[in-house]
Amino acid sequence: MATPRSLARSLQSFQISSFQSIAQLSRPALSSRGKIRSNSPLLCRPRIGASLLRQFSTSPLRQHGHIHPPKPGEELYVTFIDKEGKEHKVAVSKGDNLLDIAQAHDLEMEGACGGSCACSTCHIIVTDEGYYEKMPEPEDDENDMLDLAFGLTETSRLGCQVIMTKELDGLKVKLPSMTRNLQASDFGSKS
Amino acid sequence: MASIAKSWLCASCRRKTSVSLAAKSRYSYSTASRHDRPLRMAVVGSGPAGFYTAYRVMSKVPKTKVDMFEALPVPYGLVRFGVAPDHPEVKNCQEKFQEVASSPDFTFIGNVSIGNTGGHFAGCTIPLASVLHHYDAIVFAYGASKDKKLGIPGESGLQGIYSAREFVGWYNGLPEYAGLAPDLTKGDEAVIIGQGNVALDVARMLLENVDVLRKSDITEAAIEALLKSRIKRVHIVGRRGPMQAAFTIKEVRELMKLNRVGFHDIDMSLMPDEISKLPRARRRLMEIMMKGSTANVDEALKSWSLDFCLSPTEFLGRPDRSLESTVFERTLLSSPFDPSSSVASTTEKLTIPSSVAFRSIGYKSVALPGFDEAGISFNDRKGIIDNDGMGRVLQINKDESSGSHLPGVYCAGWVKRGPTGVIASTMEDAFSTGDAIASDWNSAAPFIKGESSSGWEALRAGVEHGKCKVITWEDWQKIDKAEKERGLLAGKEREKFTSTKEMLAAAS
Numbered sequence: 001m002a003t004p005r006s007l008a009r010s011l012q013s014f015q016i017s018s019f020q021s022i023a024q025l026s027r028p029a030l031s032s033r034g035k036i037r038s039n040s041p042l043l044c045r046p047r048i049g050a051s052l053l054r055q056f057s058t059s060p061l062r063q064h065g066h067i068h069p070p071k072p073g074e075e076l077y078v079t080f081i082d083k084e085g086k087e088h089k090v091a092v093s094k095g096d097n098l099l100d101i102a103q104a105h106d107l108e109m110e111g112a113c114g115g116s117c118a119c120s121t122c123h124i125i126v127t128d129e130g131y132y133e134k135m136p137e138p139e140d141d142e143n144d145m146l147d148l149a150f151g152l153t154e155t156s157r158l159g160c161q162v163i164m165t166k167e168l169d170g171l172k173v174k175l176p177s178m179t180r181n182l183q184a185s186d187f188g189s190k191s
Numbered sequence: 192m193a194s195i196a197k198s199w200l201c202a203s204c205r206r207k208t209s210v211s212l213a214a215k216s217r218y219s220y221s222t223a224s225r226h227d228r229p230l231r232m233a234v235v236g237s238g239p240a241g242f243y244t245a246y247r248v249m250s251k252v253p254k255t256k257v258d259m260f261e262a263l264p265v266p267y268g269l270v271r272f273g274v275a276p277d278h279p280e281v282k283n284c285q286e287k288f289q290e291v292a293s294s295p296d297f298t299f300i301g302n303v304s305i306g307n308t309g310g311h312f313a314g315c316t317i318p319l320a321s322v323l324h325h326y327d328a329i330v331f332a333y334g335a336s337k338d339k340k341l342g343i344p345g346e347s348g349l350q351g352i353y354s355a356r357e358f359v360g361w362y363n364g365l366p367e368y369a370g371l372a373p374d375l376t377k378g379d380e381a382v383i384i385g386q387g388n389v390a391l392d393v394a395r396m397l398l399e400n401v402d403v404l405r406k407s408d409i410t411e412a413a414i415e416a417l418l419k420s421r422i423k424r425v426h427i428v429g430r431r432g433p434m435q436a437a438f439t440i441k442e443v444r445e446l447m448k449l450n451r452v453g454f455h456d457i458d459m460s461l462m463p464d465e466i467s468k469l470p471r472a473r474r475r476l477m478e479i480m481m482k483g484s485t486a487n488v489d490e491a492l493k494s495w496s497l498d499f500c501l502s503p504t505e506f507l508g509r510p511d512r513s514l515e516s517t518v519f520e521r522t523l524l525s526s527p528f529d530p531s532s533s534v535a536s537t538t539e540k541l542t543i544p545s546s547v548a549f550r551s552i553g554y555k556s557v558a559l560p561g562f563d564e565a566g567i568s569f570n571d572r573k574g575i576i577d578n579d580g581m582g583r584v585l586q587i588n589k590d591e592s593s594g595s596h597l598p599g600v601y602c603a604g605w606v607k608r609g610p611t612g613v614i615a616s617t618m619e620d621a622f623s624t625g626d627a628i629a630s631d632w633n634s635a636a637p638f639i640k641g642e643s644s645s646g647w648e649a650l651r652a653g654v655e656h657g658k659c660k661v662i663t664w665e666d667w668q669k670i671d672k673a674e675k676e677r678g679l680l681a682g683k684e685r686e687k688f689t690s691t692k693e694m695l696a697a698a699s
Contacts, residue, residue, distance in 0.1 A: 001491030096360040112614055118441075119615045147472035148613060 052167035059113040076169040080107050081127070083177045094166065098124060098159035098173065109175055117141050120149040122159035125174040129155055134167045143186040151176045228578070229254040229296070230632050231547035231644040233326045235559075235646040237261040237303050238268020238502035239617045240604020241332035244582075247625025249296060252632050256296045258326075258647045262304035262314060262687040263366065264662040265670060265695040266292075268334055270614070271687075272365040272480045275392045276407035277399065279684065286616055292664050298647055302664030303654060303696070305333075306560040314691065317650060319561030324641040325649045328628060331576055331584070335610040341384065345506030346550075351377060351514035352506060355551035362396060364687035366694075369390045369412070375420035375512075378546025382517045384503050385551035386429035388613075393549050397422045398493050408678065408685040412466040425495040426543055428519065432461040432499045433480055434528050439474050439613070446495065447479060447492070453488030455496035460629035463528040473530065498543070500524065502536060506548065517545045554610035563587065566597060575609050576602045581626030583631075599639035601628055666698035673697040 053090070070076065075091035080102060092101050099122040102109040110121035126132040132155040138146065142161045146152055157173075160178065164171075230252050234241045236666060237259050245257045265271060267285055274281045292299055292476055302314035305322055323329060338356040346352060360368035375381075381397055383390045396404070401417050429436060457480050463469065466477045480497065488494050501519035509515045521539040524532045556576070558569035568577035568587045577585040584600040601625040604617050612620075632638070643649055655661055662670075670688065674697075677686035688694045 048589065087233070105230055110287075110618065112284040112287065112618055113280050114286055116280035116283060117280070118280040118283075119613065121615045143475065144439075144444060147475060148615065150619065152471065190652060 001102060059183050067096045067104045076164050077171075078164065078168070079095060079170075079172040080105075081172065081174045082107060083175055087172075092164050094164055098122070098157075098162045098164070100160075101164070102159060102175070107175065109159055117145060117158060118146045120158065122163070123149040123151075123176055124157055124159045125151075125153050125176060126155040126157060127172045127174055131168060131171050132157075135162060149176075160176065226236045228644070229256045230328065230628075231255075231326045231646045232257050233322055233329045233630070233646065234259040235322075235329065235331050235510040236268060236604070236606075237266040237288075237299065237301075238332065238334055238443060238604065239270055239284060239288075239614050240334065240607070240621045241268070241330065242291055242502055243328050243618045243621030244603045244625045244628075245297065246287065246291045247622045248628050249291065249294065251625065251629035254296070256298075256646060258298045259307055260294075260299055260303050260317075261299065261301045261662075262333075262410060264314065264667070264691055264698065265520075266299060266301065266667060272360055272363045274614075275395065276363065276409035277395070277404060279302075280409065281614060284618075295619070296662075299415035299662070299664040299667065300331050300647060301667060301692070302659070303661055306562075313478070315654050315661060317654055319559055319565055321650060321653070323494075323565060325643055325645050325646050326599070326641065327638040328599040329603060329639070330582075330624065330628070331559070331600075331606050332604045333556070333559070333606055335556040335574065335605045335685050337555045337557055337574075338550070339553045339555050341503055341550055341552065343503055343505055345508060345514075348512065349506050349508040349514045350374070350512055351545075351547045353547070353549050355385070355549050356554060358393055358396075358549055359389060361548055362409050364408075364410045364689045366691050369410075369689035372412075373416060373547065375416060375422055375547060377421075377513055378544070379421050379423040380544045380546055381422045381425045382543055382545040382548045383425065383427045384517075384548065385553070386427055386431075386497065387437040387551060387553070388439055388442050388610075390427050390549070390551040391438050391446060391552060394425045394427055394495055395446055395449070396440075396448070397425050398449055398495060402452060406683055408585075408683060408687060410687060410689055411681065412689070422547070423493045425493070426498050426545075427495065428498040428503070428543070430500070430522050431532065431534050432524055432527050433457060433497070434461065434463065434473070434530055435524070436476075436497070437611075440472070441478060443476065443479055447482070447484045449484070451486050451492040452484065453486045453491030453494040454484035455488055455494060456483065457497055458499055459486055461499055461524075461527050481687075500534075501541060502534075504540070505540070506519060514545060514548055516542050518542050518546055554605065556606040556610070565600075567600060573609060576606050578607055579600050581627040582607055582620075594626075598637035609677055660695055660699075662695070662698055670697045671693050 033153070069101040070091050070093040076094060077089055078092055078098065078101060079087050079089040088105065088107060090101065090105050097115065099109060099111045099115050103111065112121040115122070135157065138157060138161065142158050145158060146156055149156060200572050203437045205632050222628060230248070232245070232248060234245050234257055243257055245259060249255050249257060267288060270282055270285060274426045290443060291297055304314060306316070306319040314655065338354040340346065351374060354372070357368045357371050361371040361373065375397070383393050396417065397420065401414060404417065405414055412445065446452070462477060466474055469477060500522045502516060502522050503517055504520050505518040506514055507516045507518060519541045521537045523537050524534055526532045555574035557574070562569050566586050568585045570577050579585065579596060583596040584602055586595050586597045601624050603621045608620055674685045674687055678684050688697060
């Protein structure tokens with residue numbers, strides 16, 4: 001009898017192809033998610049499991065159905081600089097937003113409101129002003145949320161509102177820390 | 192075996208679970224004996240603070256087992272009972288909480304309060320001391336269950352004065368206030384005392400077209416009362432000025448955009464001359480207040496104003512003891528354009544007719560029974576559990592010389608930092624508590640030294656006797672489903688049960 005491990009291995013190739021085709025089927029619905037203002041359960045896919053595991057491994061790429069695998073030759077690149085200063089360069093498709101991209105690649109970006117522009121937890125900082133200028137101006141709703149973001153800068157945006165386009169190929173963004181950094185000295189006083 | 196199918200993982204994650212999670216983690220320390228067993232953590236409260244803390248610790252300390260206690264049969268705290276029904280997108284954070292709850296290492300224990308006897312909680316009770324015996328760590332994330340009072344004449348004797356907490360709880364279906372039945376038919380002017388986002392939520396409920404609210408998960412009782420409402424004019428009154436206001440821009444913008452609802456001009460003398468020089472957030476807030484509403488106030492059906500520099504001194508009633516008006520005293524700001532300006536009283540009085548008044552001057556946490564015995568220091572003045580800012584709870588210290596931490600005892604959310612901020616602030620705050628717990632566990636820091644760390648398994652038998660029913664996550668899913676089915680009939684997302692009895696019936 002097959003062990004769970006070998007079973008998983010034998011199913012692996014099947015799972016990958018079927019998963020991607022599901023992702024493609026739901027593409028039209030998902031690509032408009034950043035613009036959705038009211039709650040629309042059909043469009044809000046729970047990000048099952050991924051983020052609980054996010055801490056454990058960052059190297060392998062997991063596709064979670066929220067983003068579209070780039071077609072060969074049409075890859076756009078975006079680099080995320082995480083809280084430790086480590087760079088993650090990923091190949092993405094036109095039309096995907098930075099929140100979905102970051103979550104699909106297990107980078108630490110929350111998105112508490114599910115990408116509906118109702119919180120500031122997917123705050124990112126564009127490192128190059130030139131790229132910031134290439135983006136469509138943030139709408140009032142986004143600016144209202146940015147006003148509440150911790151560590152707001154001149155080139156801050158909400159990840160859920162930044163949609164990848166050809167012009168943004170090569171974009172670099174920083175993920176600001178959501179929590180104060182812990183230092184060893186923080187524990188020294190603990191008795 | 193570690194590789195059993197985990198239903199809470201998506202297909203692609205499941206492929207990888209044959210490798211133990213702990214083996215991959217940079218947080219695991221195989222040398223220390225403590226880390227050969229799971230961290231057993233109790234979380235008191237199932238709102239955003241509780242869930243985000245659990246999530247953070249479970250992510251950072253592999254094998255952590257979390258038992259989450261909730262006094263009501265239903266989870267999510269203020270996401271369910273506080274967030275305005277017309278802000279469904281804010282409630283999307285529940286997706287994350289569902290994800291956490293579906294972990295095999297997470298147990299939801301609903302309808303069970305800790306150290307709480309009587310009151311409106313009709314469920315089971317476990318003394319705090321018993322809980323402390325069976326866990327390595329406990330996180331208090333039970334929020335702020337009381338509201339602050341004004342302490343002025345007429346406040347408790349007249350009809351028509353509500354706390355925002357009651358009113359918000361009522362339209363959101365909180366069992367405690369299901370019977371509030373606020374009378375909005377006595378007249379056309381309403382006064383809201385306080386200028387935070389809760390005050391603006393209350394104003395929006397009074398001003399918004401009921402047909403818009405009808406589609407949300409607001410209770411049917413609230414829809415009925417709002418349909419009958421005669422309120423046409425809402426005053427949102429604060430002691431200080433626009434530069435000191437606590438509300439945020441999103442909520443102001445929503446009010447400004449309401450269909451056929453006008454905004455009365457604000458007092459320009461309280462506005463700085465050079466608004467363009469203000470920091471970004473403050474500047475945008477001032478601009479939107481100066482710009483005013485989309486609807487013209489003279490042609491609008493309803494209207495509202497932000498009345499600054501007024502401090503309530505007295506409520507006046509009619510002979511039948513119903514509220515007639517609210518008396519205010521003008522205040523004077525020491526420096527009107529300084530966001531932290533102090534405020535002084537004057538003798539000038541102003542009376543605003545008010546058929547109904549809401550006090551929205553903040554929430555307050557209370558200590559749980561058993562805090563003293565456990566040595567937990569509760570700050571009555573601030574209404575928070577004394578902590579080191581990272582959520583480590585301080586020990587009661589009689590000589591007040593050097594406050595030390597109580598091993599294994601933590602807090603998060605409003606009970607930790609006070610009742611302010613949006614969900615993002617609570618998330619940040621909960622993450623910092625979670626980080627503190629993870630770091631303590633992974634260092635030599637002491638934890639609770641109880642009889643065992645077998646958690647809910649040890650407590651369960653003592654709780655589940657007699658009439659008291661514990662609500663599991665599966666039970667909650669039944670309640671959830673039943674509420675959504677009721678909602679479908681009413682053409683809305685969900686029709687909440689407003690009594691614990693109905694909730695328990697739906698779960699059985």
